[in-house]
Amino acid sequence: MKNKFELLFITLGLLSLLGGLFFGVVASLQFVFPDFLQSIPFYKTRPLHVSLVVAWIFLASIGGIYYYIPSQFGIKLYSKTMSVLHFIVFLITGIVIIIAYLMGKFGGREYWEFPPILAIPIIISWLLFGWNYFKTAFKITSEWPVYMWMWATGILFFLFTFSEAYVWMLPKIKENVIKEIAMQWKAYGALVGSWNMLVYGTAIFLMEKIKNDKSIGKSKIAFLAYFLGLTNLMFGWAHHIYNVPTAQWIRYVAYIISMTELILLAKIIYNWKKSVQESLKDFHVLPFKFLVASDVWIFLNLTLALMLSVPIINVYTHGTHITVAHAMGSTIGINTMILLASCLFLIDNYIQSKYSKIELKLIKIGYYAFNISLLIFWSSLIIAGIIKGVGIVKNGKGFQEVMNDIQPVMSVFSISGILLFLSLLMILLPPLKKSIRFLFNK
Amino acid sequence: MPINIKRSIFFTLLIIFLIYTVFVFNAEPINKVGYLSQKAQQGKLIFQKYNCISCHQIYGLGGYMGPDLTNVISTQGKGVEYAKAFIVSGTQKMPNFHIPNDEIEMLLSYLTDISKSGISPIIKFDVNVDGSIQIKD
Numbered sequence: 001m002k003n004k005f006e007l008l009f010i011t012l013g014l015l016s017l018l019g020g021l022f023f024g025v026v027a028s029l030q031f032v033f034p035d036f037l038q039s040i041p042f043y044k045t046r047p048l049h050v051s052l053v054v055a056w057i058f059l060a061s062i063g064g065i066y067y068y069i070p071s072q073f074g075i076k077l078y079s080k081t082m083s084v085l086h087f088i089v090f091l092i093t094g095i096v097i098i099i100a101y102l103m104g105k106f107g108g109r110e111y112w113e114f115p116p117i118l119a120i121p122i123i124i125s126w127l128l129f130g131w132n133y134f135k136t137a138f139k140i141t142s143e144w145p146v147y148m149w150m151w152a153t154g155i156l157f158f159l160f161t162f163s164e165a166y167v168w169m170l171p172k173i174k175e176n177v178i179k180e181i182a183m184q185w186k187a188y189g190a191l192v193g194s195w196n197m198l199v200y201g202t203a204i205f206l207m208e209k210i211k212n213d214k215s216i217g218k219s220k221i222a223f224l225a226y227f228l229g230l231t232n233l234m235f236g237w238a239h240h241i242y243n244v245p246t247a248q249w250i251r252y253v254a255y256i257i258s259m260t261e262l263i264l265l266a267k268i269i270y271n272w273k274k275s276v277q278e279s280l281k282d283f284h285v286l287p288f289k290f291l292v293a294s295d296v297w298i299f300l301n302l303t304l305a306l307m308l309s310v311p312i313i314n315v316y317t318h319g320t321h322i323t324v325a326h327a328m329g330s331t332i333g334i335n336t337m338i339l340l341a342s343c344l345f346l347i348d349n350y351i352q353s354k355y356s357k358i359e360l361k362l363i364k365i366g367y368y369a370f371n372i373s374l375l376i377f378w379s380s381l382i383i384a385g386i387i388k389g390v391g392i393v394k395n396g397k398g399f400q401e402v403m404n405d406i407q408p409v410m411s412v413f414s415i416s417g418i419l420l421f422l423s424l425l426m427i428l429l430p431p432l433k434k435s436i437r438f439l440f441n442k
Numbered sequence: 443m444p445i446n447i448k449r450s451i452f453f454t455l456l457i458i459f460l461i462y463t464v465f466v467f468n469a470e471p472i473n474k475v476g477y478l479s480q481k482a483q484q485g486k487l488i489f490q491k492y493n494c495i496s497c498h499q500i501y502g503l504g505g506y507m508g509p510d511l512t513n514v515i516s517t518q519g520k521g522v523e524y525a526k527a528f529i530v531s532g533t534q535k536m537p538n539f540h541i542p543n544d545e546i547e548m549l550l551s552y553l554t555d556i557s558k559s560g561i562s563p564i565i566k567f568d569v570n571v572d573g574s575i576q577i578k579d
Contacts, residue, residue: 035534043492107491177555178560243562245560
């Protein structure tokens with residue numbers, strides 16, 4: 001199995017995604033029916049959901065990067081042993097984290113709720129990845145296409161921001177709750193930016209491969225978009241904390257920087273017609289279908305993000321389900337869609353056997369069902385958020401009253417979550433079957 | 443785009459980012475609010491130990507199953523005893539964690555200190571022309 005480590009990352013990633021969505025469904029049902037599955041209560045299912053989905057994003061990106069660089073540039077990976085070690089550390093840490101959650105052992109901050117000591121093996125696994133990546137990447141003699149820059153940035157910034165996510169342990173930060181929240185969200189904002197770098201880099205790589213056009217990753221536009229993304233990763237995070245009484249300039253910087261993303265939105269709208277034509281041309285290619293869906297989700301989420309970054313809108317939407325809509329739209333609609341494209345592409349290249357007609361049909365139906373249920377899911381969160389925001393800020397309603405108001409919408413949200421899970425199963429079962437068979441053969 | 447330009451842009455951004463990080467790290471909150479007593483700092487760790495944030499928000503950040511706790515102590519009609527009652531007994535939706543007394547005291551100390559740091563959710567505000575807002579008490 002040592003020689004199939006890329007596939008191990010991908011397969012474990014797909015399993016994490018299934019697990020992550022499963023706990024998401026359970027958590028959403030518990031939101032509506034608090035008595036549901038008392039043996040694993042909400043305060044455990046929520047972190048299980050988040051951590052498994054984040055693990056999916058990392059595993060799928062990493063597996064792809066390990067596989068694509070050598071094949072694309074005709075070079076050898078610096079060290080296979082290191083990659084296998086990387087996988088083992090990731091797997092063991094992941095299992096320990098899941099056990100800690102199930103036992104109710106927390107101690108960390110939101111999103112990294114596991115006992116802080118487990119941050120150490122995570123850092124080690126990323127150091128292994130980074131070392132291997134740069135040692136390999138510097139063997140490339142031609143100029144780096146933009147996705148190599150993006151992956152490098154993703155790795156460096158993960159290491160930086162993940163460490164930064166632990167400054168709450170320093171006396172200077174822990175003595176003041178406002179400073180602590182500011183540093184926490186500085187780290188988190190950039191951390192999400194760092195995995196976006198890994199994922200968007202993958203998208204550009206796939207686009208090049210599918211379109212068979214090596215100029216895509218070298219174009220000026222691609223690099224300008226990368227630098228704009230990097231600027232937002234670095235300085236845009238404070239739109240998460242407009243309502244926290246940090247120094248005023250921190251919030252102003254974020255407001256101004258966030259608005260630069262209007263350029264990206266304008267670019268999408270400007271190229272609309274051309275993109276549609278380009279998309280139709282290759283829509284029959286299975287992985288490409290997922291890239292097209294991710295483009296639509298980028299448009300929807302970018303529009304939403306821009307609106308949420310305007311303080312006067314944010315004051316209504318902050319602390320409501322609209323924030324969740326944005327998070328779900330980005331992690332499922334954009335990241336998952338791109339990474340599913342990558343996994344399907346990679347598995348097809350890795351394993352030569354073809355899907356049966358029925359399997360292909362299953363994936364295609366799953367694809368449409370997944371996108372439609374995601375749209376319902378996303379919209380219901382936005383509606384719930386609007387009801388909550390207006391209820392509290394404008395009409396001065398109390399918590400209980402607002403929760404009653406959104407109850408019906410949250411039921412729709414839960415049902416669409418179940419559909420989302422089922423349609424994902426339809427997409428995932430054929431490739432999972434294929435890769436697991438291959439892994440355990442010979 | 444020539445490689446030198448790419449490198450220069452990257453490293454310029456990186457350097458600005460590092461300087462900016464130092465500034466954010468040292469930035470004092472408005473009116474120097476938000477300082478926590480020793481006991482409150484311990485309370486914050488207890489808050490993490492039981493993962494209260496999975497259901498509750500501080501400044502609107504956190505889970506949405508339960509209410510925002512930023513001002514539970516300072517809100518009229520609520521307060522320390524009120525909060526304590528929830529923590530001690532739980533509700534249909536909120537589990538009773540059977541938290542020992544000393545830890546409950548630390549939690550309450552934490553909630554008391556954050557109550558004084560600011561307001562969440564923001565309900566009274568003025569709008570500036572640039573779309574930013576001015577919080578009113």
